[in-house]
Amino acid sequence: MARSSQQKPPRRWKLYGAWGSAHAAMARNALALKGVRCEYVEEDLDNKSDTLLRLNPVHGGKVPVLLVDGQPLAESLVIIEYVDEAWPESPPALLPPEPRARAAARFWARFFHDEVSPLSRAVVLADAEAERAELAREVKARMAVMEAGIAEDFAGDGEGPFVHGRSPGLLDVIIGSCAVGTRVLAAVSGVEIVEPGATPRVHAAVAAFDELAKGFGTTVPDELLLAKLLERKARSRAAAA
Amino acid sequence: MSPPVKLIGAFGSPFVHRAEAALRLKGVPYEFINEDLEKKSELLLKHNPIHKKVPVLLHGDRTICESLVIVEYIDEAFDGPALLPSDPSDRAAARFWAHFLDQKCGRPLWISLWTEGELQKGFVKETKENLALLEAQLDGKKFFGGDSVGYLDIALSLLAHWVGVFEEVTGVSLVGDEYPALRRWAKDYTSNEAVKLCLPSREHIASYATAMKDNFKLMAMAMLQQ
Numbered sequence: 001m002a003r004s005s006q007q008k009p010p011r012r013w014k015l016y017g018a019w020g021s022a023h024a025a026m027a028r029n030a031l032a033l034k035g036v037r038c039e040y041v042e043e044d045l046d047n048k049s050d051t052l053l054r055l056n057p058v059h060g061g062k063v064p065v066l067l068v069d070g071q072p073l074a075e076s077l078v079i080i081e082y083v084d085e086a087w088p089e090s091p092p093a094l095l096p097p098e099p100r101a102r103a104a105a106r107f108w109a110r111f112f113h114d115e116v117s118p119l120s121r122a123v124v125l126a127d128a129e130a131e132r133a134e135l136a137r138e139v140k141a142r143m144a145v146m147e148a149g150i151a152e153d154f155a156g157d158g159e160g161p162f163v164h165g166r167s168p169g170l171l172d173v174i175i176g177s178c179a180v181g182t183r184v185l186a187a188v189s190g191v192e193i194v195e196p197g198a199t200p201r202v203h204a205a206v207a208a209f210d211e212l213a214k215g216f217g218t219t220v221p222d223e224l225l226l227a228k229l230l231e232r233k234a235r236s237r238a239a240a241a
Numbered sequence: 242m243s244p245p246v247k248l249i250g251a252f253g254s255p256f257v258h259r260a261e262a263a264l265r266l267k268g269v270p271y272e273f274i275n276e277d278l279e280k281k282s283e284l285l286l287k288h289n290p291i292h293k294k295v296p297v298l299l300h301g302d303r304t305i306c307e308s309l310v311i312v313e314y315i316d317e318a319f320d321g322p323a324l325l326p327s328d329p330s331d332r333a334a335a336r337f338w339a340h341f342l343d344q345k346c347g348r349p350l351w352i353s354l355w356t357e358g359e360l361q362k363g364f365v366k367e368t369k370e371n372l373a374l375l376e377a378q379l380d381g382k383k384f385f386g387g388d389s390v391g392y393l394d395i396a397l398s399l400l401a402h403w404v405g406v407f408e409e410v411t412g413v414s415l416v417g418d419e420y421p422a423l424r425r426w427a428k429d430y431t432s433n434e435a436v437k438l439c440l441p442s443r444e445h446i447a448s449y450a451t452a453m454k455d456n457f458k459l460m461a462m463a464m465l466q467q
Binding site: 010058059068069071073074075077078079081082085086099100102103106107110111145149 | 307310318334340345
């Protein structure tokens with residue numbers, strides 16, 4: 001891989017995020033893990049600033065956006081990899097060094113992003129309790145697929161508690177930043193999508209990362225997030241009616 | 242010596258092309274295993290049980306799935322010209338725009354091509370806005386990667402080759418004269434020595450699209466419901 005040792009780290013950076021946004025938390029957590037002190041702008045997703053609307057060239061108003069020397073970077077996965085590559089001297093390495101392991105990390109990151117996240121949102125938005133439970137069971141099934149995949153692709157030497165070993169990596173940042181989300185899903189659906197029995201490695205990684213993230217100031221209380229999501233849902237139902 | 246490389250693909254697929262283009266540009270010899278997507282082989286189902294899709298790269302005992310993950314793997318596992326730029330911001334931009342094509346452009350593009358009338362209009366407008374963003378990204382460069390073909394050019398190859406053929410088959414014009422940089426880029430990409438070797442002919446794509454017209458229209462209608 002072409003990786004120049006003469007790269008200079010960026011001079012100025014600023015992260016736009018929003019309270020309760022798991023994807024924004026992923027970006028914040030990645031920066032915090034690397035020890036990067038980052039100016040943070042808290043956006044209200046129900047009342048977005050003009051700056052934010054302009055910044056994301058494609059999805060105006062979506063968070064996170066990382067402004068690097070004035071240039072906006074969007075998409076949580078893109079931002080996390082960027083952070084890993086822009087501060088290569090700062091441990092932990094979020095992507096493993098070996099190409100096959102890197103490919104596995106990227107595969108499962110996309111799997112979570114494409115197959116799990118959207119379905120999780122659907123759980124909260126579903127009106128009927130039975131529908132929420134059904135959707136949550138589907139999310140749980142996908143997490144089981146991810147668990148099996150991780151067990152195969154990150155067998156390593158059995159070191160934990162993180163997916164990537166003793167230090168957190170890309171997948172830990174991603175699933176770990178959704179810790180509160182998993183608890184919210186359990187509250188609205190009655191289904192534990194991550195649990196020690198069915199998904200031991202994922203469960204251990206999420207718990208360990210959640211603990212770590214307490215020091216980053218990025219975790220939000222379960223009840224407050226649940227209340228916020230339900231409030232937003234009610235508002236959008238009212239607007240659609 | 243590096244273990245053997247095999248690519249499970251389907252002739253004509255733009256996603257499979259991404260993997261092949263990366264292999265060709267890196268100068269990596271490989272065996273192409275063609276799949277009948279109507280009747281998937283044990284080999285494919287064994288190596289991609291989750292998505293059951295092509296392309297799948299087999300490198301010795303390693304299996305890599307997902308076209309863009311494969312392209313990055315090829316870039317990292319083999320010597321040869323770098324496909325991703327070296328600067329982290331440029332790498333991030335390349336990944337962002339590749340993601341943009343797959344996640345944001347794909348649906349409106351498909352609906353624009355395979356529906357008609359009022360339904361179609363809004364999606365054509367959206368597609369043209371998306372194309373304008375990509376036109377701006379070229380910004381005077383020959384390729385999205387700079388002077389030579391790179392990751393983003395490969396990721397956007399659908400626009401360089403397949404879309405033009407679909408436009409002919411459907412009579413829908415999308416990449417018009419208002420995108421001079423994209424049109425020039427498409428010619429440069431498709432005439433690249435390494436890329437040429439793994440591009441299905443326009444005739445092949447056209448006859449496939451014509452045969453699949455009704456299916457494609459159904460797919461577009463289904464996308465509308467999403």
